Amino acid sequence: MHTNKNCIQRMSRYRNALNRFKGLGFSKIFSNYLADAVGSTSSQVRKDFSLFGIYGSKRGGYSIDCLIEQLNEILGKNELQKVVLAGFGNMGAALVRYKGFSKEGISILAAFDIDPAKYNKRINNIEVLPLDRLQPFVQEHQIKIGILGVPEIAAQHVLDLMVAAGIRGVLNFAPIQLKCPAGCVVNSVTLEHELENVIYFVNANEKTEGVAA
Amino acid sequence: MHTNKNCIQRMSRYRNALNRFKGLGFSKIFSNYLADAVGSTSSQVRKDFSLFGIYGSKRGGYSIDCLIEQLNEILGKNELQKVVLAGFGNMGAALVRYKGFSKEGISILAAFDIDPAKYNKRINNIEVLPLDRLQPFVQEHQIKIGILGVPEIAAQHVLDLMVAAGIRGVLNFAPIQLKCPAGCVVNSVTLEHELENVIYFVNANEKTEGVAA
DNA sequence: CTTTTAATGTGAAAAACATCACAAATCTAT
DNA sequence: ATAGATTTGTGATGTTTTTCACATTAAAAG
Known part of the structure; x- marks a missing residue:
């Protein structure tokens, strides 16, 4: 199958939008409305679905329940996703409190x-443990996914x-390229780079508008 | 000029890596080392630089200082970037404390x-003000960039x-597609979707490995 | 000074990704 | 039942992005 990061991101967004449509009482949807809701095009929506073997009915569109169910399956929403977090600094503490995760x-x-001053703190019933207990914990709980909220240097x-320890995929917040063996996945989100991106395009817009005016 | 989001993201990463190389005492660098450091290829690095009119010397590589200076110019690093934050919840409070921004x-x-209980809190010398003071504040300080840390519904x-109020670019953390007029930029980062992405690819790897084994 | 070596810069080629456009399907109205 | 309207699913097409490959150039060695 031919999927990429952007494509899966769109899947998450479709699912999100569909839950909103469902909440509004809709039970069927057409590709163009879904496209509008996520800022895409109807052909992109249909191509994406087709790629995953998701089919609607011609003239009748897609059943929202059915779509959500299939997206749940694709995105692993039918089981609780167990995750460990490394780094209980500013970012880590915020992630522990973040509602978006439990909601999903x-x-x-x-x-x-590694900081003993942080051990045994409990937020949202999540305990902070010494880093050297990560490996047994991950093995015991059969956890595959980790979040890296530690400083760049670590x-x-x-x-x-x-x-x-057995983790196979990581969401990383440190602004550095990480190396990991084949078969493991690292997705890095660097907030300062994301903001730099915005700044760049704002400046770029200003320049071209200056030319146009 | 022909730039896109990924390209600018790479620029940020180049800059980051170059600062590390500089910290290690290097003064020149070749495209292949830089590529390694950011997880790219040497031709990609050279194409990117060429796109921005950044040139090295054949056989001699690139001057790190010179590169950093040009990337600073491109990414707006030569002036302090003023930003406002809307939403002082869990995420907002963490962003105010986040070192990565001031560092950059x-x-x-x-x-x-909007919650009066939060007004006049001060963290890192940043004050929390009522939402209706956003517009005059932005205008007074000529701010172009905003961060949205408010709930999806708002x-x-x-x-x-x-x-x-005059904001032209926004970094948004709400899991929803936002509409804004032409000439404005919205970059959305959805943590739960980023993690779903990791989960998807871990599952996908497991399946194909199962087949291969 | 000349030769050798090694890195850049960039058209050309390839790959990845998105859009188009239309046949096929099926719902609705008559 | 039939016709008409409308949406899907998908090959074909177009566009964007990445990779290749090599002429060009500059450093280093002889």
């Missing part, structure tokens, strides 16, 4: 840090620990 | 919220306020 069936089972080391 | 010359000048409304 993602559960941070524990947080890990990120590669902690990622290596995670991978050694 | 991004300064959140004030935060805004996001479009607050974005409209920002745009009316």
Whole structure:
């Protein structure tokens, strides 16, 4: 199958929008409305669905329940997703409190840090444990997914620990390129880079508008 | 010029890596080392630079100082970037404390919220003000960039306020597609979707490995 | 000074991705 | 039942992005 990161991101957005449509009482939807809701085009929507073997009915559109169910399956929403968090600093503490994860069936089972001052804190019933307990914890709970909220300097080391423990995919917030073995996935989100992006395009717009005016 | 989001993201990463190389005492660099450092290829690096009129010397590579300076110019690093934040919830509070922004010359000048219980809190010398003071504040300080850390339900409304006040680019954390007039930029980062992405590819890997084994 | 070596810069080629456009299907109205 | 309207599913087409490959150039060695 021919999927990429953007495509899966769109799947998440479709699912999100569909839940809103469902909440509004709709039971069927056409590709163009869904496209509008996520800022895409109807052919893109249909292509994406076709890629995953998701079919609607001609003239009748797609059943929202049916779509959501299939997207749930694709995105792993039919089981609770167990996650560990490394790094209980500013970012880590915020992620533990973040409602979006639990709302989406993602559960941070524990947080890990090297700073003893943080041990045994409990937020949202999530405990902070010493980093050296990460490996047994991950193995015991059969966890595949990790979140890296540690400083840049420690990120590669902690990622290596995670991978050694059995983690197969990581969401990383450190502004650095991480190396991991084949078969493992790292998705890096760097907030300062995301903001730099906005700044760049705002400046670029200003320049071209200046030319146009 | 022909740039896109990914391209600018790479620019941010190049800059990051170059600062590390500089910190290690290097003064020149070749495209292949830089590529390694950011997880790209040497031809991609050279194409990117060429696109922005950044040139090295054949056989001699690129001067790190010179590169950093040009990337600073492109990414707006030569001036302090003033930003406002809307929404002082869990995410907003974390962003105010986030070191990565100030480290990169991004300064959140004030935060805004509708909840009076949050007014006049001060963290990192950033004050929380009533949302209706956003417009005069933005105009007075000539701010072009905003961060949206408000709940999904409020996001479009607050974005409209920002745009009316003169904000031209927004980093949005709400899991929803926002509409804004032409000439404005919205970059949405949805943490739960980023994690869903990781989960999807981990599952996908497991399946294909199962087949291969 | 000349030769050798090694890295850049960039058209050309390839790959990845998105859009178009239309046949096929099916719902609605008569 | 039949006709008409409308939406899907998908090959074909177009566009964007990445990779290739090599002429060009500059450093280093002889």
